[in-house]
Amino acid sequence: MSTKPQWLAWLALTSVMVAFFVYSLLGRSSSASRTFLPGVTTHGHYQIELKCQECHTPGMGVLHDACTRCHGQELKDATDTHPRSKFTDPGKADMVAKLDGRSCVTCHQEHVPDRTLAMGLSLPGDYCWHCHQDVGEQRPSHAGLAYDSCAASGCHNYHDNRALFEDFLVNHFGEPDVLDDPRVPARGGASTRNRDDAELQPLAAADQDSPLADPTDRSILDEWSADAHAAAGVNCSGCHVSDAGVWSDRLSHDACQRCHDREVGGFLAGRHGMRLAVDLPAMSPGMARLPMKHDALHRDLDCTACHQDHRFDVRFAAVDACLACHNDAHSLAYKESEHFALWEQELNDPDAAGAGVSCATCHMPRLKGPSGEVFVQHNQNDNLRPNDKMVRSACDNCHGLQFTLDALADRPLIDANFKGLPSTRVESIDMAKAWADERERLREERARRRAQSKQGAADTQRSGG
Amino acid sequence: MLQSNSLTLLVVLPLPVLLTGCGGGSAPTGITPEKFADGVHAVMMADRTVYATHVVTRLKGQSAPVKPDEYWDKWTEDSGDPHMLPLPAQMFRMGASLVNENPDAGFKYSLKSLWPLNPEHKPVSEEETKALEYLSEHPGETYTAEVTDADGNKLFTKYYPDRAVAAACWECHNEHERRGDDYPEFAKDDVMGAVVIYVPVSG
Numbered sequence: 001m002s003t004k005p006q007w008l009a010w011l012a013l014t015s016v017m018v019a020f021f022v023y024s025l026l027g028r029s030s031s032a033s034r035t036f037l038p039g040v041t042t043h044g045h046y047q048i049e050l051k052c053q054e055c056h057t058p059g060m061g062v063l064h065d066a067c068t069r070c071h072g073q074e075l076k077d078a079t080d081t082h083p084r085s086k087f088t089d090p091g092k093a094d095m096v097a098k099l100d101g102r103s104c105v106t107c108h109q110e111h112v113p114d115r116t117l118a119m120g121l122s123l124p125g126d127y128c129w130h131c132h133q134d135v136g137e138q139r140p141s142h143a144g145l146a147y148d149s150c151a152a153s154g155c156h157n158y159h160d161n162r163a164l165f166e167d168f169l170v171n172h173f174g175e176p177d178v179l180d181d182p183r184v185p186a187r188g189g190a191s192t193r194n195r196d197d198a199e200l201q202p203l204a205a206a207d208q209d210s211p212l213a214d215p216t217d218r219s220i221l222d223e224w225s226a227d228a229h230a231a232a233g234v235n236c237s238g239c240h241v242s243d244a245g246v247w248s249d250r251l252s253h254d255a256c257q258r259c260h261d262r263e264v265g266g267f268l269a270g271r272h273g274m275r276l277a278v279d280l281p282a283m284s285p286g287m288a289r290l291p292m293k294h295d296a297l298h299r300d301l302d303c304t305a306c307h308q309d310h311r312f313d314v315r316f317a318a319v320d321a322c323l324a325c326h327n328d329a330h331s332l333a334y335k336e337s338e339h340f341a342l343w344e345q346e347l348n349d350p351d352a353a354g355a356g357v358s359c360a361t362c363h364m365p366r367l368k369g370p371s372g373e374v375f376v377q378h379n380q381n382d383n384l385r386p387n388d389k390m391v392r393s394a395c396d397n398c399h400g401l402q403f404t405l406d407a408l409a410d411r412p413l414i415d416a417n418f419k420g421l422p423s424t425r426v427e428s429i430d431m432a433k434a435w436a437d438e439r440e441r442l443r444e445e446r447a448r449r450r451a452q453s454k455q456g457a458a459d460t461q462r463s464g465g
Numbered sequence: 466m467l468q469s470n471s472l473t474l475l476v477v478l479p480l481p482v483l484l485t486g487c488g489g490g491s492a493p494t495g496i497t498p499e500k501f502a503d504g505v506h507a508v509m510m511a512d513r514t515v516y517a518t519h520v521v522t523r524l525k526g527q528s529a530p531v532k533p534d535e536y537w538d539k540w541t542e543d544s545g546d547p548h549m550l551p552l553p554a555q556m557f558r559m560g561a562s563l564v565n566e567n568p569d570a571g572f573k574y575s576l577k578s579l580w581p582l583n584p585e586h587k588p589v590s591e592e593e594t595k596a597l598e599y600l601s602e603h604p605g606e607t608y609t610a611e612v613t614d615a616d617g618n619k620l621f622t623k624y625y626p627d628r629a630v631a632a633a634c635w636e637c638h639n640e641h642e643r644r645g646d647d648y649p650e651f652a653k654d655d656v657m658g659a660v661v662i663y664v665p666v667s668g
Contacts, residue, residue, distance in 0.1 A: 079538045085562035086585075087615075089575045090622075090663045091593055096615035138584055167536050368541075392541075439642035446639075450650075 039111035042120040047275050047283055054278050055110070067104040070269065074382070078160035078389075098130040107158075119385050125151070128158075141431045154388060154405035154426030163391035163401075169432035175400025182398030183354035184366050185374045200233025210236040211247055223311035234259075252276075256303045262369075264303070266378030272301045285325045296325040315347065318358035333417035334359065340417075357398075365393040387414075402429050498621035498664040499609065505572065506625050506662055509557070514630045517553040522633040524550075533633070535582070553634065554582075557660075571665070573620075576627065578658030580648040582641050586658075593661075596624040601656050612663065620663040627658040 034050060041049040048054055055066040068075075075083070086092075087101040100106045109122040116122050126147035136143030150156045156164060205225035224230055229238070239255050241247050248255075253276060257264040268277035275283045282300040285292035299305060306321035307314075319340075323331060334340050339357035346356025363380040383389040387408045395404040406422035407413055413422055496504070521533050530548050534540070537549035551559065557576055565573045577588055579597045588594040596608040608624040629635040635651035638644060651657055 083562070085566055088565040088573065089561075090573055090612060090614035090618075090620050091575060091577070091661060092589055093613060093615040094590055100615070102615075162539055165536055165539060167534075168539065436642060442646065443640060443642060443644075 037111065040113040041110055042113075042116055043289060044120055045110060046289065047271065047287065048278050048280060051278050051280060062105060067108070070274075071104075075159060078162060080159050081161045082158050095131055099127060124148070128156070139431075139435065141435065151386070152409070154409050154428045157386050157388070160386070160389055163388050163396075164428065166432045166436070169401070169429045170436045172396075172401035173429055173433045175402065177400055177403040179396075179398055179400060184361055184394075184397045185368070186354055187366060187374050187376065203230045203233055203235055205230075208236050210240070220310050223309075227311050227313075229312065251304075253303050262375055263378045266376075266382070267303065270379035270381045272305075272380065276302065291327040292325050293327045299325065315358075318360035318364075319343065322359040322363075329415040330417050331359075333415065333419060337417040337419045362390060362394040365390075367393060402426070405429070498666055499623060501572070502621070502623045502662040502664055505574070506623075506660060509560070509574070509660060510625075512560075513553060513557050516556050517631040517633055520550075521553055522631040525633055533637075552637070553631075573663045575661050575663075576658060577624075577661055578627070580638075580645060581658065582638065582643045596661075597659055600624060600626045600659050604656055608659075611666070614663070619666050621666045622661060622663050624659040624661050626656040627660050629653055629655045629657050 036052075037049060040046070045055075052060070055063060057063055065072075082101055084102050087096050096102065107123050107127065108120045109116075110120075112122050117125055121127075128150040129147045132150070136145075151158065154164070162168075203225065205221045207230075208221055208224070224236070237247075239251060240249070242255075243258070253264050253267065253273065264273075267273040272283060275281065282302050284298065284300050286297035306317040308316065319334075323334070339361075342352075343356035343358045343361075346352040346354070360376070360380075363384070365377050365383065366374050367377050369375050377383075377393070383393045388405065390408065391401065391404050395408075399407075402425075403422065405426040405428065406424055407418060409426050410422045410424045413420060524531060524533070531550055532548065533552045534546075534549040535552055535555065537551050537555070540549050541547050554576060561574050561576065564570045565575075577586055577593060577597060579588065579594075579601065581587055588597050590612075592610055592612060596610060599608045600606065604626065607626070610622045610624075612620050612622045614620055629638075629651050632653075634657065635653065635655065638648075638651050638657065649655075
């Protein structure tokens with residue numbers, strides 16, 4: 001029997017296999033690239049795991065700015081407690097030998113799911129101990145605490161301690177569970193848009209400037225003319241015509257970014273928009289690791305997923321848009337919560353503006369910008385990990401710090417969307433207060449001793465001693 | 466019309482440096498690591514003294530609505546008093562961070578103390594402890610050593626006494642709630658710690 005056909009078959013099969021592997025390696029983010037994934041990625045990165053070049057050099061090293069390109073500003077905003085510069089002092093070579101904090105991947109390795117903890121930490125949870133093992137000597141209250149208990153909610157974070165530093169805790173000691181006049185700041189102030197629309201006049205449906213012979217159906221015009229865009233003088237062409245003068249029926253986030261740069265920037269930085277940020281097709285609930293509603297699995301996440309096409313109702317975006325997709329315990333419990341009752345009250349009572357608590361109140365909080373303007377943080381992951389980042393961006397508009405830290409440390413209460421009261425008590429505020437009181441007592445004692453010794457010296461001088 | 470409002474910094478270098486590499490048959494000369502360290506230290510201390518004396522102490526004396534606070538970058542209008550400015554030691558350390566992260570700087574520096582308000586700035590090696598103890602026992606002197614950094618590079622290292630130059634320094638340290646129980650009472654010109662300058666040397 002001739003072996004030629006066998007050789008040809010072998011050659012063809014080999015060629016197909018080689019072609020597949022070459023395509024997997026060189027193809028841009030194709031699902032074939034999954035062949036080369038060395039391990040499951042973290043919750044933070046799985047959406048972009050097939051775009052290897054976002055983090056890796058062609059030789060599969062890690063790009064020097066792979067982490068800081070996306071997370072650098074976040075660390076800066078957090079006034080990072082352990083910046084790289086803390087480890088670049090040459091005198092700290094011994095410390096670097098224990099924990100090389102000059103590099104993100106010391107603590108945050110990817111593709112190692114078997115040893116990855118919350119927040120992408122790939123070190124054992126007792127890593128603080130290596131440098132802070134003498135903390136019991138500085139703070140007797142800390143003697144005997146478990147090695148891996150430092151980062152428990154309400155005590156310490158490695159990077160972001162804006163709501164946990166000692167003076168802050170002491171400052172908020174003894175606050176009531178609910179503060180007086182609990183409400184979030186009103187949006188606005190200085191302009192939050194990056195387009196000068198001072199000259200624009202409000203528009204009506206008849207003013208529409210669509211170049212289409214049949215400017216679509218009436219409902220679109222009705223929605224647009226009743227919406228904030230028409231009120232602000234933004235016509236059809238304002239969104240549908242590009243800077244190059246080309247009309248498009250379907251719009252991407254780029255059209256929104258022309259006026260809403262900060263909001264779109266936030267969206268692209270969070271889990272809703274991070275795929276678009278790296279030129280991948282939009283995220284859809286079907287790809288999510290969190291539980292999502294079955295009838296939403298096919299949807300694409302762009303600006304209009306929450307803000308609809310022509311009726312940009314922020315109240316819809318604040319709750320209904322979220323619950324159209326999210327199907328986890330916390331989301332499903334929302335409508336049974338006190339927060340939702342307050343939200344319904346706000347929808348029906350103009351005097352209750354800002355007193356309601358929607359999904360967006362906590363997850364897309366209103367923040368103050370550099371000019372005092374209040375804008376909405378559209379990165380809904382910005383204050384989630386660790387969750388005490390929520391204290392200053394959301395919770396402390398309404399709640400005292402002790403109540404907030406207790407609630408954020410109570411996982412069953414979070415799952416119940418805060419229906420009920422915290423069953424835990426975080427000790428950090430009490431510890432900080434006790435320590436501050438003790439330091440104050442010692443300071444007064446020192447001042448008294450200093451005064452006594454001055455008095456003694458003066459008496460000696462007077463008596464000619 | 467002025468095209469730029471930036472300041473031009475004119476640095477006058479010693480003659481041997483200016484002559485380095487010039488023709489005329491003379492062997493190239495330059496400044497030693499120690500001379501370089503002395504020079505940058507002079508600049509650091511001048512800036513530090515001006516900040517401590519003419520900014521922080523002056524504001525404290527005026528009971529100004531802005532005051533130094535170690536958490537100056539964390540307070541906001543909504544969470545406390547936002548009118549804060551960095552402490553002199555923090556100002557110095559922030560400069561050190563910028564220089565230490567700058568590959569063009571060619572040297573690094575830091576601030577250490579046997580009695581810091583932030584325990585992170587205690588000496589972390591036997592050499593550092595020895596150097597700081599030497600400075601406190603020999604006021605006015607410096608201490609030199611060679612250290613190896615985390616990457617194995619050899620560094621000429623010089624420790625300069627960091628003195629209490631302004632009332633804000635010793636008053637704040639003596640009164641501070643984070644002051645250790647065994648810390649000395651500081652007074653004008655006391656050695657409170659050390660400025661450490663690291664200059665890479667070959668070999």
